[in-house]
Amino acid sequence: MDTQSLTYLFVGLTFALYIAIAIWSRAVTTSDFYIAGKGVNPVANGMATAADWMSAASFISMAGLIAFLGKDGSVYLMGWTGGYVLLALLLAPYLRKFGQYTVPDFIGTRYYSNAARLVAVICLIFVSFTYVAGQMRGVGIVFSRFLEVDINVGVIVGMCIVFFYAVLGGMKGITYTQVAQYCVLIFAYLVPAIFISILMTGNPIPQLGFGDTLVNSSTYLLDKLDQVTTDLGFTPYTENTKSRIDIFCITAALMFGTAGLPHVIVRFFTVPKVSDARKSAGYALIFIAILYSTAPAVSAFARMNFIDSVQETQYKIAPNWFKNWENIGLIAWKDKNEDGLIQYSAGNALEGVKPNFTNEKGLSGERLTVNDPDMSNDNEVYIDRDIMVLANPEIASLPGWVVALVAAGALAAALSTAAGLLLVISASISHDVLKKTFMPQITEKQELFYARCSAAVAIFIAGLFGIYPPGFVAQVVAFAFGLAAATIFPALVMGIFYKRLNKEGAIAGMISGLVITSAYIINFKFINAQLNSSENWFLGISPEGFGFIGMLLNFCIAISVSFFYARPPENVSLMVDQIREP
Amino acid sequence: MRKNYWRSNLKILSILLSLWFLVSFGFGILFSDFLDSFKIGGFKLGFWFAQQGSIYFFVILIFIYVYLMNRLDKKYEDNKGQDNTQ
Incomplete structure (x- = not known):
């Protein structure tokens, strides 16, 4: 086959x-549906x-x-x-x-x-x-x-x-x-x-x-x-x-x-x-x-x-996987020095990084792009990182x-x-x-x-x-982790380990973590994307890592705000004691 | 009794979390370049901790935690039983 x-x-x-498994294990109660009946x-x-x-x-x-x-x-x-x-x-x-x-x-x-x-x-x-x-x-x-x-x-x-x-x-x-x-x-x-x-x-x-x-x-x-x-x-x-x-x-x-x-x-x-x-x-x-x-x-x-199989290979006899992935637009080759050989090295192959294909073919039969080649380096290959695992068995x-x-x-x-x-x-x-x-x-x-x-x-x-697909998928992944770190994690940990934390503190903490982390990421990923480089970052921390700062801020604000308001009620205190017991 | 249990729990947590910090942030990031001057097989040591070793240690740490907590739970249960008979 x-x-x-x-x-x-x-x-x-x-x-x-x-x-088949789904039919065999249908949910009957809400407990089944939410938490598999704890079984x-x-x-x-x-x-x-x-x-x-x-x-x-x-x-x-x-x-x-x-x-x-x-x-x-x-x-x-x-x-x-x-x-x-x-x-x-x-x-x-x-x-x-x-x-x-x-x-x-x-x-x-x-x-x-x-x-x-x-x-x-x-x-x-x-x-x-x-x-x-x-x-x-x-x-x-x-x-x-x-x-x-x-x-x-x-x-x-x-x-x-x-x-x-x-x-x-x-x-x-x-x-x-x-x-x-x-x-x-x-x-x-x-x-x-x-x-x-x-x-x-x-x-x-x-x-x-x-x-x-x-x-x-x-x-x-x-x-x-x-x-x-x-x-x-x-x-x-x-x-x-x-x-x-x-x-x-x-x-x-x-x-x-x-x-x-x-x-x-x-x-x-x-x-x-x-x-x-x-x-x-x-x-x-x-x-x-x-x-x-x-x-x-x-x-x-x-x-x-990857390097072994493409470097200095003639495009006409390049392996099939190279052309297959080129066909769906995740690999591109721009013959900068017009020698018909594939040269791979550091730097972007194309202006604007991602290829934007035309319907025409080049001299060796490669797909041409609207983008001009980036002549500041010799790299001729654009490769989308997402394809490595899928292409790996074919490459080998x-x-x-x-x-x-x-x-x-x-x-x-x-x-x-x-x-x-x-x-x-x-x-x-x-x-x-x-x-x-x-x-x-x-x-x-x-x-x-x-x-x-x-x-x-x-x-x-x-x-x-x-x-x-929204074009921003890759950018928002930083968002998902950053927000989980800056909002949900501190609220849970302090809920268990810090009895004194009251609702005012927790809400203030979550909101400040949410706001500062979103503001930083949105600023560098969407509003001022051209400034997204280490010299402009806060202490040299990229948007991907900023959730950590948001989390520290959440902890500080939650604890400080807590002191200005009443202790949590007695029954909450008891509940925390109870979850701490085995 | 309950206070003792919680205190022992916190002690276990702080020891294990320090180890967690040491193998990942310590060996894998902060001292990684220094450790790179040693080699095991084809791996530079800092590189190995960053891409392999820290993961293995994480698994080990969780199972040490499981073991210690099960022991602590048992001690707590036994003591509670004694309190009731008195």
């Missing part, structure tokens, strides 16, 4: 599996959390980003795993002990205020939709490249699948589907990584392989990579280009942001006991670490392979079934995360906004109905994001 039929087969089989085994919950957490960004984009960032890429590796330590130690057990359905629920009860609850809902919806938009782009890329269908058709198929199991199954359906999706995605990630590791270093374990010597040589892979990148005018692969304070702040913002992401936190509400919540966080991190420790190896292999000429597997894995990653996000959005609307704030008289059955309706509406909006 050719690669495309195999891809159809794998994607079709996995989709059928997800639907999920901690290991299964760990897998579900891992699938929930590892999105299209982790699966598709991260290794590609690291491949081009080198050591700077470690901000993602540490940032997106270190947050789990905070989650396990500071939040998960206590929030599970609290025993309610949603994150705003905790904030509303602990700060005895529906205003605090609504501020939390707003932050939650903003963070979650930002994230969903990214997943839909992932689904679109996979469908258009591997199944050669229209992106819109792909998004609609994806939405129908998610609609089916999220609306029908709620948290229960999502949990067991995510367990299956984790297995698919981790298998799909590891198989090509192991293959490539063996091909390049002879070591079957990618985590060790990328610190090993190259096949038939005594040179270490990373030394070779340092040398090659230096020769081409880049910073050596294993050295930082960003400033230390910026790396520190970005890592911190991603860590605290991870610990504050509602769709991750809510997963710990689904296990039977408090001790299970702790254990479950540990398992989740093991399952995540399997992918996250493989990713930097994949990055190093991909960078090396692995068999067709591996390519098909990667496509199925990428879809599993995107769909599992999208479903988890849609569920927290719908739960916060039906439970926090309707039941707890505006329509307290509705019955459980009605609440379940509203939960399903809001899930359906959320899916529809997410689908629109996929079909009309």
Whole structure:
């Protein structure tokens, strides 16, 4: 069978599996729908959390980003795993002990205020939709490249699948589907990584392989990579280009942001006991670490392979993958010196960075762009970082079934995360906004109905994001983490560890974190995008890392404001004592 | 009793979080360049901590926490049982 039929087969089989699981695990009560009836085994919950957490960004984009960032890429590796330590130690057990359905629920009860609850809902919806938009782009890329269908058709198929199991199954359906999706995605990630590791270093374990010597040589892979990148005018692969304070702040913002992401936190509400919540966080991190420790190896292999296979190659005989990705516009080649050979080096190939294609072909048959070449350097290749993981098996000429597997894995990653996000959005609307704030008289059955309706509406909006992708997806990812770090995380941590904090303090803290972080990011990403460089940043901290500063500010303001108002009432104090007990 | 439990809990947290800070922000970022002067296999040590080691340590830290807290919970439960019989 050719690669495309195999891809159809794998994607079709996995989709059928997800639907079968959804039918088997339908939600009957609101508790089923929001938190799977608190009956999920901690290991299964760990897998579900891992699938929930590892999105299209982790699966598709991260290794590609690291491949081009080198050591700077470690901000993602540490940032997106270190947050789990905070989650396990500071939040998960206590929030599970609290025993309610949603994150705003905790904030509303602990700060005895529906205003605090609504501020939390707003932050939650903003963070979650930002994230969903990214997943839909992932689904679109996979469908258009591997199944050669229209992106819109792909998004609609994806939405129908998610609609089916999220609306029908709620948290229960999502949990067991995510367990299956984790297995698919981790298998799909590891198989090509192991293959490539063996091909390049002879070591079957990618985590060790990328610190090993190259096949038939005594040179270490990373030394070779340092040398090659230096020769081409880049910073050596294993050295930082960003400033230390910026790396520190970005890592911190991603860590605290991870610990504050509602769709991750809510997963710990689904296990039977408090001790299970702790254990479950540990398992989740093991399952995540399997992918996250493989990713930097994949990055190093991909960078090396990419350079090896295109550098000084004649375009006419360039490998197929190069032309395939050029066809969908994620690779471009501009023959600056008109020698018909591909030269790759540091710098932008084109003015305005991203290619804007015309319908004409150049002398060697390459697609021409409207953009003029950027003549300040010799680089002739534009490559979108998002394609590295997807293109990697083809670059290393692995068999067709591996390519098909990667496509199925990428879809599993995107769909599992999208479903988890849609569920927290719908739960916060039906439970926090309707039941707890505006329509307290509705019955459980009605609440379940509203939960399903809001899930359906959320899916529809997410689908629109996929079909009309906002151009700002990449920019707003910084936003999602920054806001989670600056608003939700401090409110939760102080709610548990600082009894004196009252509602005035908490609300002032959340709002100041929200305002300052948004203002900084919007200023540098949208209003004054041309000023977005280190000399203009506050203390040299990029917008990606500013959530950390927003968080510190939140802590300071919340604590100071608290002293000007009365202590929290007695029953709240008792509640905090209770969640602190085992 | 409850106060003791909470105090032991905070002690465990502060020790583990210091280690968490040390392996990630310490070894992976602040002292990373210094550690890069050592090598294990093909890895510079600082680079290894930034891209591999910190992740492994995170997993280990959570399981140490699980172990210590389960022990603490058990001690607390046992004591509570004794209080009731007195």
